Amino acid sequence: MEQIITAVVAVVAVPLILLGYITLGERIIERLPETLQSWIRPYFWALPAVGFATVFMVYPLIRTVFISFYNSTGDKFVGLDNYQYFFTFPDTLTSLRNSLLWLVFFTFFSVFFGLVIAILLDRVRYESLAKIAIFLPVPISAVAASIIWKFMFDYQVPGTTQTGTLNAILGSFGRDPVAWLINLSTNNAALIFVGIWSATGFCMVIISASLKAISTEVLEAARMDGANEFQIIQLVVTPLLWPTITVVGTTMLINALKTFDIVYVMTNGAYNTDVIATQMFRQLASAHYGRAAAVGVVLFIAVVPLLIVNIRRFQQQEEQR
Amino acid sequence: MSSERVTTRGQTAVGAGVSALDNLGYRLQRLPLHLVIAIFVAIWIIPTVGMIINSFRGVADMGQSGWWTTLFPPHGFTFASYQQVLNLEGVAPSILYSVLITIPATVIQLAIATMGAYAFAWMKFPGKNLFFIVIVGLMVVPIQMTLIPVLQIFKLIHLNGTIYAVWLAHSGYGLPFEVFLLRNYLGGLPREIFESAEVDGAGHSVRFLRIAVPMTLPAIASLTIFVFLGVWNDLLVSLTFLGVSVYRPFTVVIAQLTTSLGGGWQFLTAAAVLQMALPLIVFIALQRYFVRGVTAGSVKG
Numbered sequence: 001m002e003q004i005i006t007a008v009v010a011v012v013a014v015p016l017i018l019l020g021y022i023t024l025g026e027r028i029i030e031r032l033p034e035t036l037q038s039w040i041r042p043y044f045w046a047l048p049a050v051g052f053a054t055v056f057m058v059y060p061l062i063r064t065v066f067i068s069f070y071n072s073t074g075d076k077f078v079g080l081d082n083y084q085y086f087f088t089f090p091d092t093l094t095s096l097r098n099s100l101l102w103l104v105f106f107t108f109f110s111v112f113f114g115l116v117i118a119i120l121l122d123r124v125r126y127e128s129l130a131k132i133a134i135f136l137p138v139p140i141s142a143v144a145a146s147i148i149w150k151f152m153f154d155y156q157v158p159g160t161t162q163t164g165t166l167n168a169i170l171g172s173f174g175r176d177p178v179a180w181l182i183n184l185s186t187n188n189a190a191l192i193f194v195g196i197w198s199a200t201g202f203c204m205v206i207i208s209a210s211l212k213a214i215s216t217e218v219l220e221a222a223r224m225d226g227a228n229e230f231q232i233i234q235l236v237v238t239p240l241l242w243p244t245i246t247v248v249g250t251t252m253l254i255n256a257l258k259t260f261d262i263v264y265v266m267t268n269g270a271y272n273t274d275v276i277a278t279q280m281f282r283q284l285a286s287a288h289y290g291r292a293a294a295v296g297v298v299l300f301i302a303v304v305p306l307l308i309v310n311i312r313r314f315q316q317q318e319e320q321r
Numbered sequence: 322m323s324s325e326r327v328t329t330r331g332q333t334a335v336g337a338g339v340s341a342l343d344n345l346g347y348r349l350q351r352l353p354l355h356l357v358i359a360i361f362v363a364i365w366i367i368p369t370v371g372m373i374i375n376s377f378r379g380v381a382d383m384g385q386s387g388w389w390t391t392l393f394p395p396h397g398f399t400f401a402s403y404q405q406v407l408n409l410e411g412v413a414p415s416i417l418y419s420v421l422i423t424i425p426a427t428v429i430q431l432a433i434a435t436m437g438a439y440a441f442a443w444m445k446f447p448g449k450n451l452f453f454i455v456i457v458g459l460m461v462v463p464i465q466m467t468l469i470p471v472l473q474i475f476k477l478i479h480l481n482g483t484i485y486a487v488w489l490a491h492s493g494y495g496l497p498f499e500v501f502l503l504r505n506y507l508g509g510l511p512r513e514i515f516e517s518a519e520v521d522g523a524g525h526s527v528r529f530l531r532i533a534v535p536m537t538l539p540a541i542a543s544l545t546i547f548v549f550l551g552v553w554n555d556l557l558v559s560l561t562f563l564g565v566s567v568y569r570p571f572t573v574v575i576a577q578l579t580t581s582l583g584g585g586w587q588f589l590t591a592a593a594v595l596q597m598a599l600p601l602i603v604f605i606a607l608q609r610y611f612v613r614g615v616t617a618g619s620v621k622g
Contacts, residue, residue, distance in 0.1 A: 003418070006484070007420075007425050010429070014428055015432050018433065019530075022436065022530070026526040041525065042445070042449070043446065046437050046441065049500050053455075056471055056489070056494060057459050057462060057467055057493060059470065060468075060469070060470035061467060063470035064466050067469055120358050124358065134361065135612070136366060137365065139597075139603065140600060140601070141553070141596060143596065144575075146576075146579070147579065147592075148369055148371075148593065149368060150579075151590070152368050161386055163388075165388070165389075258463050261556045261576075264556065264576060265575075265579050268580050281557070281561075289469050296469070297466070299463050303461055303462065307458050314457045
């Protein structure tokens with residue numbers, strides 16, 4: 001009950017507080033000398049946002065780097081020990097390998113399926129309906145998606161009724177059931193596919209939007225020149241979509257590195273399915289702050305190239321404004 | 322989904338005076354296309370449909386036969402899983418806590434972001450570009466990199482394990498992207514409006530509240546849906562700051578039950594359906610806004 005009241009109060013109070021902050025602050029600033037005004041005002045307006053970003057992102061980012069050089073209680077400097085642990089311990093190395101698998105296969109297939117589906121649906125009348133179907137997993141949380149796919153991958157001992165959809169299909173072809181999430185050669189692929197299933201709709205929508213922007217005249221000209229549909233897709237459409245594909249691709253690369261929910265819920269890292277993010281959480285939960293921080297830093301270093309790409313792209317956009 | 326073009330590109334091959342036979346040939350030629358699409362659509366919706374059907378079956382049935390057997394009589398539909406899952410300790414309150422976390426977290430971050438975005442869009446100050454580049458960079462920083470220090474801050478000020486901690490954390494993590502998006506939108510508004518308001522003697526607070534905010538409402542609406550569902554569906558932030566608290570939200574409770582129940586997880590289908598009901602309703606009802614929100618977020622990792 002108390003929680004409900006505070007939540008309602010917060011919803012009403014926060015905008016009111018900001019309103020008060022703005023009006024009161026502006027009233028004070030307006031009394032100040034002209035030069036001082038133009039100096040103080042922007043910082044006054046940007047302060048809450050910049051403050052939040054500093055407390056929750058900038059400061060922790062720097063602090064995490066420090067923590068990664070200390071032991072689990074944070075009172076003894078251990079140099080690179082936590083990193084050495086990360087790069088020599090078999091479990092963490094497995095998580096590193098799996099994150100690489102996610103990076104390559106999740107990214108490639110999400111974008112690839114997104115592109116293929118966008119191009120195919122562009123050619124049929126029921127496009128918008130089919131798009132809804134493909135997009136449906138996007139609003140579904142990774143937690144719910146994991147439970148959905150636990151049923152798809154469900155496995156019973158051979159000879160008993162298979163309740164999992166995939167194994168039932170295999171059974172109808174007379175094949176033995178596969179323990180998708182336990183079998184070491186299938187489990188990572190299975191998890192990555194759940195990720196692809198969740199992300200394809202997102203890729204499709206964005207690629208489709210820029211596909212619609214390609215003028216029909218260009219395509220008509222190609223057809224006049226005798227190009228068949230496959231040539232048009234390969235030589236005209238895909239190159240024109242390339243900038244969009246790279247934007248979607250970088251987003252997917254970042255998502256691949258951040259993958260946590262699906263692995264946590266479906267296997268919790270069992271049978272060699274750990275990824276960097278679940279590994280990091282496990283260290284954090286067992287209060288190995290130093291090691292957890294080191295994993296975080298590794299993850300961050302992996303993101304840096306993408307971060308630079310994003311900033312570059314932003315600067316290019318700014319120049320065009 | 323927004324598809325203004327009813328006619329499709331493939332159809333240009335169909336001339337005005339084609340015979341019925343040509344038409345049939347054309348249709349046959351396009352059969353593989355429809356087939357491939359049908360396979361994709363099937364893979365993308367059958368899993369969800371199957372689980373929803375399963376959630377209306379008895380737990381014993383779920384363990385004995387596949388969901389597809391229910392398509393033929395006797396159906397044996399029941400709400401038993403829903404009853405069982407809602408009676409499980411902590412599940413019903415967790416739905417309430419999800420609401421209590423999501424709504425304030427969304428309001429807080431959007432209110433602060435709009436104000437910050439206004440400063441970045443319509444004010445000049447030293448270091449502005451640098452600040453903004455930092456914000457663009459922060460959008461892709463994995464939050465794993467920040468969890469430990471933030472956890473330590475919360476412990477220090479005795480906020481750890483409270484709902485307030487998650488409000489603040491979500492707001493902090495969401496802000497860079499929202500400031501970025503709203504600043505681009507605000508910056509695209511016509512300069513003349515702001516200038517003439519200034520000439521008329523309107524201060525920044527008036528310009529912000531009377532001009533900037535109302536004109537940004539479409540962007541704020543799309544962003545609200547995006548942020549709301551992001552927080553509603555979040556697992557990692559709540560798991561970190563509320564993992565052992567009584568105020569665990571729905572996603573955390575489902576995730577923890579899945580890992581702890583082992584074999585008896587089947588009736589969690591009901592919980593999963595309840596958890597995804599809200600996002601799906603929002604998506605179906607507000608498709609256009611929803612898709613716009615998601616595509617606008619295409620740069621966010």
